[in-house]
Structure formats: structure tokens, C-alpha cells
Amino acid sequence: MAKEIERKFLVDSAKLCLPENGVIIKQGYIATASKTAVRIRVKGEQAFLTLKGENRGAVRSEFEYPIPMADAQAMLTELCQRPYIDKTRYEIPLGSHIWEVDIFHGDNQGLCVAEIELGAEDEVFAKPQWLSQEVTGDARYYNSSLVKQPYSLWPESNNHY
Amino acid sequence: MAKEIERKFLVDSAKLCLPENGVIIKQGYIATASKTAVRIRVKGEQAFLTLKGENRGAVRSEFEYPIPMADAQAMLTELCQRPYIDKTRYEIPLGSHIWEVDIFHGDNQGLCVAEIELGAEDEVFAKPQWLSQEVTGDARYYNSSLVKQPYSLWPESNNHY
Numbered sequence: 001m002a003k004e005i006e007r008k009f010l011v012d013s014a015k016l017c018l019p020e021n022g023v024i025i026k027q028g029y030i031a032t033a034s035k036t037a038v039r040i041r042v043k044g045e046q047a048f049l050t051l052k053g054e055n056r057g058a059v060r061s062e063f064e065y066p067i068p069m070a071d072a073q074a075m076l077t078e079l080c081q082r083p084y085i086d087k088t089r090y091e092i093p094l095g096s097h098i099w100e101v102d103i104f105h106g107d108n109q110g111l112c113v114a115e116i117e118l119g120a121e122d123e124v125f126a127k128p129q130w131l132s133q134e135v136t137g138d139a140r141y142y143n144s145s146l147v148k149q150p151y152s153l154w155p156e157s158n159n160h161y
Numbered sequence: 162m163a164k165e166i167e168r169k170f171l172v173d174s175a176k177l178c179l180p181e182n183g184v185i186i187k188q189g190y191i192a193t194a195s196k197t198a199v200r201i202r203v204k205g206e207q208a209f210l211t212l213k214g215e216n217r218g219a220v221r222s223e224f225e226y227p228i229p230m231a232d233a234q235a236m237l238t239e240l241c242q243r244p245y246i247d248k249t250r251y252e253i254p255l256g257s258h259i260w261e262v263d264i265f266h267g268d269n270q271g272l273c274v275a276e277i278e279l280g281a282e283d284e285v286f287a288k289p290q291w292l293s294q295e296v297t298g299d300a301r302y303y304n305s306s307l308v309k310q311p312y313s314l315w316p317e318s319n320n321h322y
Contacts, residue, residue, distance in 0.1 A: 030212070031194035036240045038191060038199050038212075049210070049226065051191070051199075053239050061239055063232050065210065071224050078214050078222055079197045 004052070004062040005121055007136045011101060011112040016130035018101070022088040025102075028080025029144045037144040040075045043089070047072030055137045058121050083107050083150065085143050095126045107150035110157050113141060165213070165223040166282055168297045172262060172273040177291035179262070183249040186263075189241025190305045198305040201236045204250070208233030216298045219282050244268050244311065246304050256287045268311035271318050274302060 023044045030038040035054035041047065047069045053061035076084065086105040091098050097116050104111040113135070116125055135141045140149065151157050184205045191199040196215035202208065208230045214222035237245065247266040252259050258277050265272040274296070277286055296302045301310065312318050 030191075030197050030199060032199075033192035033194045034240075034242075036191050038193075049212075049224075051210075051236060051240060061235065063210075063228070063236060065226055065228060067224075067226060074222065075212060075224060079195075079212060081195075 002062050002064075004060045005058050005118045005123075006060065006115050007058050007118065007125075007134065008113060008115045008138075008141060009134050009136075010132040011114045012130050012132045013103075013112045016101070016112075016128075018090050018103075019092060022090050022103070025087050025089050026076070026084055027143065028076045028082075028084045029147050030079055031081045032144075035139075037142065039144070040072050040080055042069070042072050042076070045069070049075075055139075058118070058136050081147050083147065085146060092128075094128055097125050099128065104146070104151065107152050108146050109152060111146070111151040163223050163225075165221045166219050166279045166284075167221065167276050168219050168279065168286075168295065169274060169276045169299075169302060170295050170297075171293040172275045173291050173293045174264075174273045177262070177273075177289075179251050179264070180253060183251050183264070186248050186250050187237070187245055188304065189237045189243075189245045190308050191240055192242045193305075196300075198303065200305070201233050201241055203230070203233050203237070206230070210236075216300075219279070219297050242308050244308065246307060253289075255289055258286050260289065265307070265312065268313050269307050270313060272307070272312040 025041060025043045027039055027041040032038060037052040039050040041050060047067050048064050049067045050062065050064040083106060085108065087102045090101045092101055099114050099116055101112065101114045114131060118125065139145055186202060186204045188200055188202040193199060198213040200211040200213070202211060208228050209225050210228045211223065211225040244267060246269065248263045251262045253262055260275050260277055262273065262275045275292060279286065300306050
């Protein structure tokens with residue numbers, strides 16, 4: 001169990017020079033009838049089952065367990081909504097923190113988001129110059145929401161295809 | 162990952178002499194918008210997170226992971242629907258199989274169900290004399306359904322209180 005304290009921002013990708021060490025993430029969600037997210041994630045060679053509660057400000061309960069890859073693949077196929085979330089994650093250290101930058105593909109192409117995990121809600125952190133608008137707690141940017149309403153369909157994406 | 166092959170029956174509890182070794186089970190469900198069940202179970206001193214797919218006959222995909230008790234308690238409180246399922250489970254060996262008999266409490270009091278896990282759908286098994294109607298695949302008897310529509314509210318329960 002963990003209380004995840006995380007702030008999320010859009011990224012001005014024109015200002016961002018990505019490192020080479022991206023990890024491909026594929027994840028799916030069990031369709032829930034509440035604000036709880038049930039996620040199956042394949043991250044490189046590893047797989048995880050994660051439950052997340054509703055956001056309260058920047059704080060969200062998170063319960064994550066490593067699972068066998070074969071289980072994850074079977075659950076993605078048999079139990080998860082479509083489409084999956086496909087993205088590449090880059091880790092960018094800055095000061096004492098690590099920014100996780102996600103470049104989305106497929107139905108969410110054009111979306112680029114950065115997250116920082118904090119030890120406390122009021123923890124101070126350095127903001128890189130490629131950071132744009134904060135979207136912490138904005139449910140549209142939950143990955144679980146992007147399955148149902150992909151970024152490519154948003155009016156602001158300018159990316160209708 | 163497992164394919165769970167299970168048949169479920171009602172029990173004529175007047176004919177059944179329960180053993181003394183019952184284990185108390187408390188479980189809750191994440192509210193899902195599909196036929197996938199996401200269950201948090203506390204069984205005696207152990208806790209599990211389980212995902213189950215839709216029944217196809219007597220076959221259902223099941224993915225079960227042991228989790229820390231503190232996680233289970235937190236997820237029951239923070240993420241699960243109410244009411245919880247409270248029941249006592251008795252294991253009754255018969256021939257080469259073990260019958261799992263669940264006596265429900267609380268909102269499902271009056272319900273008594275027996276399950277047998279099989280190695281194949283057509284596997285033959287001995288039927289004890291306390292077995293009543295088969296309810297395999299009847300979604301009303303899913304524990305995840307009994308959260309939403311408890312047995313005490315059913316017309317056939319004769320147990321309105």
C-alpha cells in the first residue's frame with residue numbers, strides 16, 4: 001500500500017530533448033463503475049497489477065503488485081477494455097527528483113505528459129523549462145480516462161485522424 | 162493464471178452436518194462495468210487480490226495473488242463496494258475432491274452454497290446427499306452479484322428481515 005503523491009503537467013515537447021533510454025509501456029484497464037482504476041501494465045520485461053483510488057488533490061491510494069508476464073498478457077486480452085494505452089516512458093532526473101515523461105502513441109498520439117512523485121503535497125521541486133500547464137487531478141488525463149476518450153478525439157488536440 | 166473449472170450447487174443444510182474447521186472469509190469487490198470481478202479477500206490470516214473473467218459454462222479465468230493484510234484492509238475500506246460478503250467456509254473431502262461449502266452471513270444470511278473444483282468440465286464426481294439444485298454459471302449466485310442484490314432481498318429466500 002502507498003499513498004502516491006504525484007503532480008502531473010503537460011509538456012512542451014518542442015523544448016524537450018528526450019534521452020535515449022525510453023521504456024515501452026502497454027497497459028489496459030478493467031472497466032470500473034467507480035473512480036477506482038484497475039490497471040494491467042507491461043513495462044519492458046516486467047508486468048504489474050495496480051489498483052488506484054480516487055485523487056484527493058495530488059494524493060491517490062496506490063496498490064501495486066508484480067505479476068507474471070503470462071498473466072498480464074492473458075488479462076490484457078481477456079479482461080481489459082480496448083484500446084490499450086501505448087506510450088514510451090523516459091526518466092529525466094532533475095535535482096533530487098525524477099521526472100517521468102510519457103509520450104503517448106496510437107489513439108493518444110500527440111499527448112505528452114510529465115509526472116513527479118513527491119514525499120509531501122507541499123514539497124518544493126524545480127520546474128524544467130519544458131513544463132507546461134499543470135493537470136494534476138484532471139480526470140481527463142487519467143490513463144484510465146484516455147482509454148474511453150482518447151486524446152486524438154479532444155478538440156484541443158488538433159490531431160484528428 | 163488459471164482456468165478455474167468449478168461447479169456450484171445449493172445445499173440442503175438440514176441434511177448437512179458441518180465440520181468444526183470453518184474459516185471466516187470477508188471479501189469486497191471493486192465495482193466493475195463488465196463481467197470481470199475484482200475481489201479483495203481476507204481468509205483467516207491471509208489476504209488475496211483476485212480477478213475473474215466471465216463464466217463460459219463451468220470455466221472461468223482466474224488470476225489470484227496473495228497480498229499483505231494491511232493492503233487488503235485498506236482496499237476493503239477505501240475501494241470496495243458495500244456491503245461486504247461475510248461467510249464461513251467449510252472444506253468437506255469426498256472421494257478425490259474437496260467440497261467448499263459457504264455459509265453466508267449478514268445480508269446474505271440463509272444462503273448456503275457448495276462448490277467443487279474439477280480438472281475438466283466433464284470430470285465425474287460423487288454427489289453428496291446434501292446437494293441440491295445446480296447453479297453453475299447463474300450470475301445471481303456470483304458473490305460479486307450478492308453484493309448488489311443480497312440473498313435476503315430475493316423472493317425465494319423467505320428470509321426478509
